[in-house]
Amino acid sequence: MAYSISAQNFVAISDLHPNLARPSIIGVVIGKTDAKGFPDRKNIGSERYTFGFTVRDSPSYFINVHSWGREDYIKSLSESFRVGDCVVIENPLLQTKEVEKDEKFSPSTPSCYKLLLSENHSTVKICTHNEVDAKLLSLLKLPVKNPQDFYSLEDIVANGQSLDGKIINVLAAIKSVGEPKYFTTSDRRKGHRCEVRLFDETESSFAMICWDNESIQLAQSWVPRETVIFASDVRINFDKFRNCMVATVISKTIITTNPDTPKARVLLKFIKENAEMLDLDDDMGDELRESxxxxxxxxxxxxxxxxxxxxxxxxxxxxxxxxxxxxxxxxxxxxxxxxxxxxxxxxxxxxxxxxxxxxxxxxxxxxxxxxxxxxxxxxxxxxxxxxxxxxxxxxxxxxxxxxxxxxxxxxxxxxxxxxxxxxxxxxxxxxxxxxxxxxxxxxxxxxxxxxxxxxxxxxxxxxxxxxxxxx
Structure with missing residues (x-):
């Protein structure tokens, strides 16, 4: 539901401190995890649910937001917005983060704090893009990491298994986006995956795997050979099946679509100027470049x-x-x-x-x-x-x-x-x-x-x- 922001006084993420009473924050959602359940220790046999997202309100500042609660509340809140939406967060609990603990499975942020949402006291409201300052929306085009700090696909291939398990940044173009595959694990949990093929000026095909619904939905919006992404904090692993390196989107990953950076513009120009060559590559086969x-x-x-x-x-x-x-x-x-x-x-x-x-x-x-x-x-x-x-x-x-x-x-x-x-x-x-x-x-x-x-x-x-x- 759209929310009027004209008369609202917002606190900048850079100005957050524990003494603020009932703060309101506005920002764009740049990352988000799936809602997940876990056993409730206080009520044996029942489950609590949680999900998290990352909000940005300036080129230099963004913050992680977490919410716990009943299944209905968490799933409803999680499904109400997506990466790229603008949200207003009212009356969150501000808590000092423990970097080693809080950023092990969440994006690294410049803020000293994290926000916690309470079902009874906090609200998240969606703004339409028409209501939002263009400067805020432009943040969706800025990588959260140094835009010069990334591995080319050739670098990843050349380093081979020495990068196994490492978390790095990648700038690449989208070659193809596979359809989501659904499966059931041995313990009857439902799962899904989607394989995205990347390329750049140095490598013609490189696999990136998405396992969560949020990144899969984001991937489905990418137009092959017209989209460039800056993927911050993807994990690189050696795939024994393919006998090569692959990238995996994890809960720390934040992906910037068509970033507004010099390197990204050069790559976008490359894929537009070499469209005919890339069509030829489809018929010549990736099997020659994967073992x-x-x-x-x-x-x-x-x-x-x-x-x-x-x-x-x-x-x-x-x-x-x-x-x-x-x-x-x-x-x-x-x-x-x-x-x-x-x-x-x-x-x-x-x-x-x-x-x-x-x-x-x-x-x-x-x-x-x-x-x-x-x-x-x-x-x-x-x-x-x-x-x-x-x-x-x-x-x-x-x-x-x-x-x-x-x-x-x-x-x-x-x-x-x-x-x-x-x-x-x-x-x-x-x-x-x-x-x-x-x-x-x-x-x-x-x-x-x-x-x-x-x-x-x-x-x-x-x-x-x-x-x-x-x-």
């Missing part, structure tokens, strides 16, 4: 099941992974008219422009040095089992070298008859294939199947899996 731990891929599919899964999840941005026991039914490696080897950039592994032999991604950077390239397999194969055929699956780079049993250089030295012999060594032999399926509007099939591993199958393992699928 999946194949041991974590357990689900066995038939070709028919892959197609059904793709149909059921049409339009989704997140990929799915699996194993299929199938034949390679098309493998054009002895056809001179088919382009099966392309040059890739040695730095970012993009396929380079054939006419200029330059990398569209790296050449857009300020460096004047030419980036070296290397030849790489880039094959399209068909996969067939007893349920059907998957056409134009991508077999690329080192995965192709392992499947063919030779490097690009060794392959180029083969005669045409030797290439034909190599083809028939693999063709129509049942293989165990780990795959990744992306949904791609640029693909004529609507999806992009990439082979992460392709090896001749063990006959016993293949037979057991076929029998299992037949049941």
């Amino acid at each position: 999946i731990n194949l041991q974590t891929i357990l689900g066995v599919y038939t070709v028919e099941k892959i197609k059904m899964e793709a149909l059921e999840n049409e339009g989704k941005t997140e990929p799915f992974y699996g194993i299929v026991f199938a034949y390679i039914s098309t493998l054009n490696i002895d056809n001179e008219t088919t382009k099966i080897i392309r040059n890739r950039c040695a730095k970012c592994r993009y396929v380079v422009n054939e006419s200029t032999d330059t990398c569209s991604f790296c050449s857009s950077l300020s460096s004047s040095e030419a980036t070296p390239v290397f030849p790489s397999f880039d094959l399209l194969v068909d996969l067939t089992d007893h349920t059907g055929t998957l056409h134009s699956c991508r077999l690329s780079d080192t995965v192709a070298e392992e499947a063919l049993g030779c490097t690009v250089q060794e392959f180029q030295a083969l005669t045409e008859s030797q290439k034909t012999g190599l083809k028939w060594h693999l063709l129509l032999e049942r293989s165990k294939i780990h795959f990744k399926v992306n949904f791609s509007a640029n693909s004529w099939t609507g999806l992009r199947v990439s082979l992460l591993s392709c090896k001749l199958a063990d006959p016993v393992e293949a037979s057991l899996n076929l029998l299992e699928k037949a049941k």
Whole structure:
């Protein structure tokens, strides 16, 4: 409900002190956590609820606000506003914060205090943006940390596991936002997650995971390739499944959307000027820049099941992974008219422009040095089992070298008859294939199947899996 603020006298966050009687504070909400329940020690068998948010009223000052109470009160209050809203807080309890304790799971703030809301004595009222001074709304564009203090995605990748568990700041553009995934844990708690893909001038794809409803809702408002974010205090971890580093939004994180900073403006200019190159990257595949731990891929599919899964999840941005026991039914490696080897950039592994032999991604950077390239397999194969055929699956780079049993250089030295012999060594032999399926509007099939591993199958393992699928 909108609230009139014309006649209200507000106390600036910088002027808060314990002797104030019934203070009122106005500010924009820059961070917020989900409402959560916990056992009530005073009433065994019942629960109390809590949530927190962070309010800012000037470039230099913001403060954390916490509320505890009945489930109905906390959930109703929490759902009444979102990050980006302007609120008036009346009659909160002012309490000196214990930095080590209070900021372990909450954003770090410059204020010496925290605000506590009481159901019986405090109120939070929403203001419309029309009622609020533009200077207050402009605070939503200012990061809460030094805008120069951030890691590029390349820095994170280069530092690798030495950053595992560290909390850092990240400036990046939004490449894609996945749909929220809902699940139930083993102890029957409901959860959700959303994967956001980031990129910048240095890295073409980097995962950031949101686990709470507030950050997921915020992420859903981001427009891919038009949005830049400054994420303060995200946690960096090594993901054993992907075998790479990922960022995670935590309760300390505050995300500034399209920040008004010089570095953010440079990044926004970069993504606008390189839109065509980024479209090309969708088809060339992130699988060349992420190393999946194949041991974590357990689900066995038939070709028919892959197609059904793709149909059921049409339009989704997140990929799915699996194993299929199938034949390679098309493998054009002895056809001179088919382009099966392309040059890739040695730095970012993009396929380079054939006419200029330059990398569209790296050449857009300020460096004047030419980036070296290397030849790489880039094959399209068909996969067939007893349920059907998957056409134009991508077999690329080192995965192709392992499947063919030779490097690009060794392959180029083969005669045409030797290439034909190599083809028939693999063709129509049942293989165990780990795959990744992306949904791609640029693909004529609507999806992009990439082979992460392709090896001749063990006959016993293949037979057991076929029998299992037949049941």
